[in-house]
Amino acid sequence: MRSRALLPTVLGFILAATALFAIARWLPKPPAPRLFGDPACARAYEAFFAGPAIELQVVFGYKDTRPARFVADRYERLLFIQRLLEPCHSGSPRQTCGFTRSEEDMELFIRSFRGPDGKARQLRLRATGSSAGPDDQENRENPFQGWMTANARKALREGLLRADAVFYDGHSRAGGGPDFGPPRLSSSRHVAYGWYRERRAGLIDLKQALSAKESRARLLGLFSCASSEHFARELLSARKDLGLIATPELIYFSDALEGLDKSLSALLEMKCQPDFERMISSGQAGIGKTELLGGFFSPKP
Amino acid sequence: MNPRLRNLLPRCSLVLAILAASGGARAGLPSSRSGASGHSAPPWPELALRLTGESEAERKRAIQALRTLPGLEAELRKELPLAEPSTRRFLALDVIAILGLRNLLPELLAASAHDDTGYSYHAINALLDEDSRAQATRIYRERLAERRTSAASKVALLDTLARLAAPLEERLLERLLLEDSSHEVRSAALSYLRHFAVRLRQPDGLVLLEKLLEDTQPYQLRLQALYLFSELPPSIRRARARLLKACAGDPHPEVRAFCAKAGAP
Numbered sequence: 052m053r054s055r056a057l058l059p060t061v062l063g064f065i066l067a068a069t070a071l072f073a074i075a076r077w078l079p080k081p082p083a084p085r086l087f088g089d090p091a092c093a094r095a096y097e098a099f100f101a102g103p104a105i106e107l108q109v110v111f112g113y114k115d116t117r118p119a120r121f122v123a124d125r126y127e128r129l130l131f132i133q134r135l136l137e138p139c140h141s142g143s144p145r146q147t148c149g150f151t152r153s154e155e156d157m158e159l160f161i162r163s164f165r166g167p168d169g170k171a172r173q174l175r176l177r178a179t180g181s182s183a184g185p186d187d188q189e190n191r192e193n194p195f196q197g198w199m200t201a202n203a204r205k206a207l208r209e210g211l212l213r214a215d216a217v218f219y220d221g222h223s224r225a226g227g228g229p230d231f232g233p234p235r236l237s238s239s240r241h242v243a244y245g246w247y248r249e250r251r252a253g254l255i256d257l258k259q260a261l262s263a264k265e266s267r268a269r270l271l272g273l274f275s276c277a278s279s280e281h282f283a284r285e286l287l288s289a290r291k292d293l294g295l296i297a298t299p300e301l302i303y304f305s306d307a308l309e310g311l312d313k314s315l316s317a318l319l320e321m322k323c324q325p326d327f328e329r330m331i332s333s334g335q336a337g338i339g340k341t342e343l344l345g346g347f348f349s350p351k352p
Numbered sequence: 353m354n355p356r357l358r359n360l361l362p363r364c365s366l367v368l369a370i371l372a373a374s375g376g377a378r379a380g381l382p383s384s385r386s387g388a389s390g391h392s393a394p395p396w397p398e399l400a401l402r403l404t405g406e407s408e409a410e411r412k413r414a415i416q417a418l419r420t421l422p423g424l425e426a427e428l429r430k431e432l433p434l435a436e437p438s439t440r441r442f443l444a445l446d447v448i449a450i451l452g453l454r455n456l457l458p459e460l461l462a463a464s465a466h467d468d469t470g471y472s473y474h475a476i477n478a479l480l481d482e483d484s485r486a487q488a489t490r491i492y493r494e495r496l497a498e499r500r501t502s503a504a505s506k507v508a509l510l511d512t513l514a515r516l517a518a519p520l521e522e523r524l525l526e527r528l529l530l531e532d533s534s535h536e537v538r539s540a541a542l543s544y545l546r547h548f549a550v551r552l553r554q555p556d557g558l559v560l561l562e563k564l565l566e567d568t569q570p571y572q573l574r575l576q577a578l579y580l581f582s583e584l585p586p587s588i589r590r591a592r593a594r595l596l597k598a599c600a601g602d603p604h605p606e607v608r609a610f611c612a613k614a615g616a617p
Contacts, residue, residue, distance in 0.1 A: 116404070121474075129504045129536050130437070130469055155604075157535035157570040183576075184543050185511045189551070195579040198610075276405060301405050305439045 085167040092323035100166035104173040108210030112221015113181040118240045120187045128180040146319035179206040181231040200232035211260035218272035226281035228253020261290045272296035274307040294347020310341035324348045400443035432463040449478035470508035503534035510540040514547035546580045571604035
C-alpha cells in the first residue's frame, strides 16, 4: 500500500529529472574559456582583453609619391575597409572581417568578439585617413586637407592614449616619424628628408603620447619603411612593456596592408609569440618582412 | 568647347601619367638596395619593387632592365585576369604604367571590370592618350553606373572623371552622392563636385550640395560639404546663407565648430 502511494512521487521525480536533462541538452552552453599552453601568452591576452570593449585605432598616413603628385592613402584605406566589411569565413584565420560600420561616423567599425574568458565583447575599430584627394598639388590648395591632417594626427595621438592597439600605415619620413599631410619639399620637388630628420616631429609626438601616464596602448604597429631602424629603440625605451610591430627595410604598399591585416588577425586570434611572429610576416613578397619587438608577451603578472 | 577645358585636356594625359607613375608607391626613404644583380637579370617582380621608394638612379636602372627583359609583356599579361589582389598583380600594374605599355590597354580595360581594388584604373590612366581617352571615359561612366562596381573602383573612377572634366549625368551623380552605401564613394562624389565648382568654376551641382547638407550622415561628409561651400564665391554663399544657419545647430561638435569659424549666425 505504501509503495503504491509513493509511486506518483517517484514517477514525478523521474519525469522532472528527464525534463531538466532534456532542457539542459538543448540550452546553449556558455563558451569555454580559451586554453593557452604558455602562461605568459595567457597573461598577455587576459590583460589585453580585460575590458568590455576593445578599442583599435588604424591611421593611414599621407601617402604621397613625390616627385609624382599621386597620393594613395584614400585608396589603400578603402581596400582595408572593403575587407573589414566582408563576412568572415569559418576556419579562416583572417579576423579583419565581419564588421558593420557606423552611419554617423565614417571612421568607426564594430563587431562582437569573444575574449579569452569566452565572454562576448565589443570590438571598436577606427580607420582614419589623411588625404583629401589623390593629387598632392590640389590637396595643398584645399582647405579640407588641413582638417584631414589635423584629424589624422589627433587620431594617432589619442589612439595611443585611449585605444588598446594602434596601427600606422604610412611614410617614415626618414625617421621624422609618422606624417599626415602634404610633405615639405625641396627645390627639386622631392621630399625634404633632411628637414624631417632634423625635426623628427612625428616621432616626438609618438614618444610624448606613449610616455603619458594615461597611455593605454599595449601594441603599436608601424607599417612604414625601415620603421624598426628609425623608431624601435626610442619608442621601446619610452615604454618597455609596449609590443611594437615594425619592418626592418623598405616595404611595398600591399605588403604593408598585408602586414596590417595579419597583425590584427594574429591579435584577435590570440596567437602566442612564435605563431604571432610567423603570421605577421607570412605572404609578403617584398623584402620588408614585418617583425614583433618589445614586451607584448611579457606583461607584469 | 570651353577654352579653359581645351587648355586642360592636352595636359591631362601627361598629368595623369605623372599622377599614376608611382602607383603602388612604397612608403619610404629613397635608398640604395644592397644585393648583387648577377649576370642574369633578376625576375621582373624584383625589378618592379625597385621602381618606387628607391633613389632616382636605382629606379632608372630598374626601368632600363625591365625594358630589356625578354617576354615581359607575356609575363605581365598572365597577372591581369587574376581577380584576387596580390602583390604580384599590383607590381605588374606599376610596371605597365611606368613603362607605358600601351599594347596591354585592351587587356587592362577588360580586367578592370573584375578588379575590386580599382588599381587597374590607375594603370589605365597612365596609358591614355588623345585616341584612347574618349573610349576610356565612356567605359568609366558605364562602370560608375553599374551597381556591382566595387566602392574602391567607384572612387578611382570618380577621381579620374573629375580630372578629365568629364560631366556625369545628374541622376547618376545624385545617386552616388546621396544614396551610395559607401561613405567613401559619397566623399569622392563630393570631391568630384568640388572639382567642377571650385577648380573649373562650374557650380552647376550646388542643388546636390544643398540636399547633402540638409540631411546626411556621417558627420565627416557634412563637414567636407561645408568646407566646399566655404570655397564658393561670396555671391553664391550669400544666396545660400541658410545652409550655414542650419549647421550652427548640427549635432556634431566638429561641424558646429566649423560653422562658428565660418561665421554662421
